[in-house]
Amino acid sequence: MNAANPSSVVATAEQLIDGWELVVGLEVHVELATRTKLFSASANRFGDEPNTHIDPVTLGLPGALPVLNRHAVELAMRLGLALNCRVQPCTFHRKNYFYPDLPKAYQVSQYDQPLNVDGFLMLPGDVRIGIERAHLEEDTGKSTHFGGAEGRIAGSEYSLIDFNRAGVPLVEIVSRPDIRTSEQAKQYVSELRAILLAVGASDAKMEEGSMRCDVNVSVHKPGTAFGTRCEIKNVNSIRAVGRAIDYEARRQIDVIISGGAIKQQTLHWDDAAGRTNVLRTKEDADDYRYFLEPDLVPLAPDTAWVERVRAALPPLPAARRAALATLTGQARESEAIAVVVERGQDSYVSEVAKVGGDAARALVYVQQAFADEPATPRVPAGDIAALTLMEKNAKITSTQAKTLLADLVANGGGDVIAMAKAKGFESMDTGALESLVDAAIAADPDAWAKFKAGEQKAIGALVGAVMKSSKGKADGKAVTALLQAKANT
Amino acid sequence: MPEPISRNTVAKVARLARLDLTEAEVDRMTDQLAGMLEHFRDVDALDLSNVQPLNQPIPLTNVLRDDVEQPSLDRDEVLGNAPAAQDGRFRVPPIIGFEE
Amino acid sequence: MTRRTVVDIATQVAAGSLSASTVLEENLAAIAAREHEIHAFNLVTADKARERAAQIDADVKAGKKVGRLAGVTIALKDNLCTRGVETTCSSKILAGWKPPYDATVVRRLADEGAVVVGKTNLDEFAMGSSTENSAFGPTRNPLDTSRVPGGSSGGSAAAVAAGFSAASFGSDTGGSIRQPAALCGLVGVKPTYGMVSRQGLVAFGSSLDQIGPFTTTVADAALLMEVIAGHDPLDSTSLPQPAPQLVNVLARGVKGLRIGRVADMPEGSSPDVLARLDAAFDALRAAGATVVDVKLPSMSFGLTAYYLVAPAEASSNLARFDGVRYGLRVDAKDLNAMYGATRAAGFGDEVKRRIMLGTYALSAGYYDAYYGKALKVRRLIADDFAKAYEQCDAILTPTSPTVAFKFGDKTSNPLTMYLCDVFTIPTNLAGHAAMSVPFGTGDAGLPVGVQVLAPALGEATMFQVAAELERSS
Numbered sequence A: 001m002n003a004a005n006p007s008s009v010v011a012t013a014e015q016l017i018d019g020w021e022l023v024v025g026l027e028v029h030v031e032l033a034t035r036t037k038l039f040s041a042s043a044n045r046f047g048d049e050p051n052t053h054i055d056p057v058t059l060g061l062p063g064a065l066p067v068l069n070r071h072a073v074e075l076a077m078r079l080g081l082a083l084n085c086r087v088q089p090c091t092f093h094r095k096n097y098f099y100p101d102l103p104k105a106y107q108v109s110q111y112d113q114p115l116n117v118d119g120f121l122m123l124p125g126d127v128r129i130g131i132e133r134a135h136l137e138e139d140t141g142k143s144t145h146f147g148g149a150e151g152r153i154a155g156s157e158y159s160l161i162d163f164n165r166a167g168v169p170l171v172e173i174v175s176r177p178d179i180r181t182s183e184q185a186k187q188y189v190s191e192l193r194a195i196l197l198a199v200g201a202s203d204a205k206m207e208e209g210s211m212r213c214d215v216n217v218s219v220h221k222p223g224t225a226f227g228t229r230c231e232i233k234n235v236n237s238i239r240a241v242g243r244a245i246d247y248e249a250r251r252q253i254d255v256i257i258s259g260g261a262i263k264q265q266t267l268h269w270d271d272a273a274g275r276t277n278v279l280r281t282k283e284d285a286d287d288y289r290y291f292l293e294p295d296l297v298p299l300a301p302d303t304a305w306v307e308r309v310r311a312a313l314p315p316l317p318a319a320r321r322a323a324l325a326t327l328t329g330q331a332r333e334s335e336a337i338a339v340v341v342e343r344g345q346d347s348y349v350s351e352v353a354k355v356g357g358d359a360a361r362a363l364v365y366v367q368q369a370f371a372d373e374p375a376t377p378r379v380p381a382g383d384i385a386a387l388t389l390m391e392k393n394a395k396i397t398s399t400q401a402k403t404l405l406a407d408l409v410a411n412g413g414g415d416v417i418a419m420a421k422a423k424g425f426e427s428m429d430t431g432a433l434e435s436l437v438d439a440a441i442a443a444d445p446d447a448w449a450k451f452k453a454g455e456q457k458a459i460g461a462l463v464g465a466v467m468k469s470s471k472g473k474a475d476g477k478a479v480t481a482l483l484q485a486k487a488n489t
Numbered sequence B: 001m002p003e004p005i006s007r008n009t010v011a012k013v014a015r016l017a018r019l020d021l022t023e024a025e026v027d028r029m030t031d032q033l034a035g036m037l038e039h040f041r042d043v044d045a046l047d048l049s050n051v052q053p054l055n056q057p058i059p060l061t062n063v064l065r066d067d068v069e070q071p072s073l074d075r076d077e078v079l080g081n082a083p084a085a086q087d088g089r090f091r092v093p094p095i096i097g098f099e100e
Numbered sequence C: 001m002t003r004r005t006v007v008d009i010a011t012q013v014a015a016g017s018l019s020a021s022t023v024l025e026e027n028l029a030a031i032a033a034r035e036h037e038i039h040a041f042n043l044v045t046a047d048k049a050r051e052r053a054a055q056i057d058a059d060v061k062a063g064k065k066v067g068r069l070a071g072v073t074i075a076l077k078d079n080l081c082t083r084g085v086e087t088t089c090s091s092k093i094l095a096g097w098k099p100p101y102d103a104t105v106v107r108r109l110a111d112e113g114a115v116v117v118g119k120t121n122l123d124e125f126a127m128g129s130s131t132e133n134s135a136f137g138p139t140r141n142p143l144d145t146s147r148v149p150g151g152s153s154g155g156s157a158a159a160v161a162a163g164f165s166a167a168s169f170g171s172d173t174g175g176s177i178r179q180p181a182a183l184c185g186l187v188g189v190k191p192t193y194g195m196v197s198r199q200g201l202v203a204f205g206s207s208l209d210q211i212g213p214f215t216t217t218v219a220d221a222a223l224l225m226e227v228i229a230g231h232d233p234l235d236s237t238s239l240p241q242p243a244p245q246l247v248n249v250l251a252r253g254v255k256g257l258r259i260g261r262v263a264d265m266p267e268g269s270s271p272d273v274l275a276r277l278d279a280a281f282d283a284l285r286a287a288g289a290t291v292v293d294v295k296l297p298s299m300s301f302g303l304t305a306y307y308l309v310a311p312a313e314a315s316s317n318l319a320r321f322d323g324v325r326y327g328l329r330v331d332a333k334d335l336n337a338m339y340g341a342t343r344a345a346g347f348g349d350e351v352k353r354r355i356m357l358g359t360y361a362l363s364a365g366y367y368d369a370y371y372g373k374a375l376k377v378r379r380l381i382a383d384d385f386a387k388a389y390e391q392c393d394a395i396l397t398p399t400s401p402t403v404a405f406k407f408g409d410k411t412s413n414p415l416t417m418y419l420c421d422v423f424t425i426p427t428n429l430a431g432h433a434a435m436s437v438p439f440g441t442g443d444a445g446l447p448v449g450v451q452v453l454a455p456a457l458g459e460a461t462m463f464q465v466a467a468e469l470e471r472s473s
Ligand SMILES: [Mg+2]
Pocket: A027, A172
């Protein structure tokens, strides 16, 4: 490790970009799922009429004083513990700057003594990303710009301010510079999001801004000191995180290669144009005049409180994915496992298995058909279990299973055997199927001979004949398997 | 102790505090602040190396409230106090020289 | 005119032997006669007060239970938020602002039947010691209109001294209740930090500010403290305990109490003031107290610490006056220009000076040398007091180095004005209890105040001593 580098993580050869090592750290802001704001009792609710969740504290009215929301602290602790942080006694500071959506002209945040410190988050492949801190702070209001192009600030004639979001509790999660690829960065955000959802700390909707990413990017030659970093503000989707990093890494490498130097800058990611733009350089960075907020007192969660929160933590996504993988025999990093765990429907899958269903099929059903269902779907687990068995035992075809699954979801459950019967989906049992296959072979000895001689195409005629004689009730796969078996004996 | 306060520093601090000062005010303020800061040097006589700062006179911890919603202020009453409002929001002049 | 005390009014109005409206009309008559020369008020709320007094009288007639302050007329410093009633802090930047809520203190007073006669003048945002820094013109001392009433709560002091109300309320960040009380011959209380809710008090120095009463008697102050003190869940720095019992300690006397005399007291007090302080020690000794010498070596550094801590907090507290949500706006081509022009036009010189000083003291590169150092000095002062209180139960000092001074005497050099608060500031830094009690007169026949200091939560002892001084003055 180079002494100048605040991380011991070294990129593998495949991770280098034309011989350059990429270093990424993320600062992610998430809005906590409280009923009220961090320091006052007006509602924390998104999407309502502007300025309908305002009180003297939210508006920074003269004489208004903040009082800390216990539930916000508890959610922040829950998140910190889920990220393997140490929860410690902490304080609040004022960060002073003028902006019209910042009502008091200071943001109450945590500075040198944050609530959660020194954690980590695991990515696929046992990649460990350090978490420096996860601190509490208040959100700002929202400015909308008018009179310029596309609501942009540049060239606008005036702006309108809505303070509904002002004072909403945020946790800012600051990673260590341990990320080496844009893919890891995306995995990090995605895993963080999964954890937030699992512990119920936030709804983590990036499209609504309840989860927002600032990305720090630098590049350097392996074995040398870290390069100068640029911060890309407000990257608003996981895909954009990857694109912004790829773009910015390339830009920085090109600047250095062509003899230039990277200036420490704050950048804006323009997703439509696919490029970063300069917001400001370090020279005009504000002087925030941090000082301890005299209107608040220190927060010192005692061991009993911390342990109570820890004990109440639900199983976390990584452990749940591992359990679901074991149960279903699927790969831990498969799409289906990730999706089902993110939706919180993994316990439903194990419920289906528990009542005798086939776990692997249940996983596929849930992934495919339950996107709009809650974590506890309305369809009784027993119904899904029955369906998995019918398909597994070749009582119905996979196409028929799909149809029945859609009906189950639409109706919130049902007797799958009766439903199959009503649709005429009763497939043949194996004995009946075998006699139809034998009949088809007898009726077309030419095709059978060709197939036995290795001409694979010839099987089509035989399968088609069985499907026809079964009036579509035979499972094509089962027929093929049967013909193959006969040919091999 | 840092250098005596300069006219440039005073002008910079005035920008930080969003106070438009006239040239004459900057001059006067430089003199007055310099005088006060000079006077404040009397504390240089104290050995403060092992002294913990005192931010709040009475030590309290863990003052918390329950997450219970109270009604919002009336928007019209609040906007009635605003210098400029439009469409249920506070209106401000164009924001330039800031980040987006 | 004979002065009615708070206790008299409350007792008689509740008993039905005096009407609240009568009391109010006496005050309004006094206001009509002298307010034009005193200028105690930014706003007299006569109509609302008449309605309120009539309601109380009706309640008494109907046999309804009335509060502990039924019919007591009060004036409120114009930095206390009053719902729907203009609250200006004597600043152009807040002119016309009507808060949508009441300060906790204002609500508690109303709940006990007090009648608000108006909002009183102050040094803009409570920054000053003479009320000469008001954007709406100075307040005059009713005892001698060529002199200042003190400040920053000068309007509240003058209102009681002139008989405009039975009592009033101010805020004290570095002496802003005690010094005008001394200069106007009144009792003025700066409670222990956290004893009285700051919710709805427009902040100056958040870690220093406390609200307290002005009265003509110690008993009145005790009753008002019992009403306004006690935990408030809307203020995180509010102490988690009920209001202290003060009315019932006043007759206890001072026998056996140890009263501290500061051996190394900062110099600069005038001889007439020092003579009254000596007389106060004599009186307490005669009443059975013992006088002990204590040392407060860091006391003289209080001014330095205060004039960094208070402006630093103020620079942040006053940043919200930005022309966006309330108060003055000076229109300009863009937002930054609007901010700069609004704040330049809205704040007076003293406020600007302190915003500048505070911004500087907090800014990168200067924090440790100024603000950080001031907080350490603050610790030394608190430690000094803690040591002193091992030897004594209360400490006496002058409240103000001089009696009321003439207009313009101390306006040329800010530091001269700051020296007015040399005795009052240290207790704000330490967060302790303090009050000023009138104790005879000095030069020009003007009143002299003696300051009684007590440790945090030492209000009961402090009031015992104050009551004894009142009896012997
Ligand atoms: Mg940040």
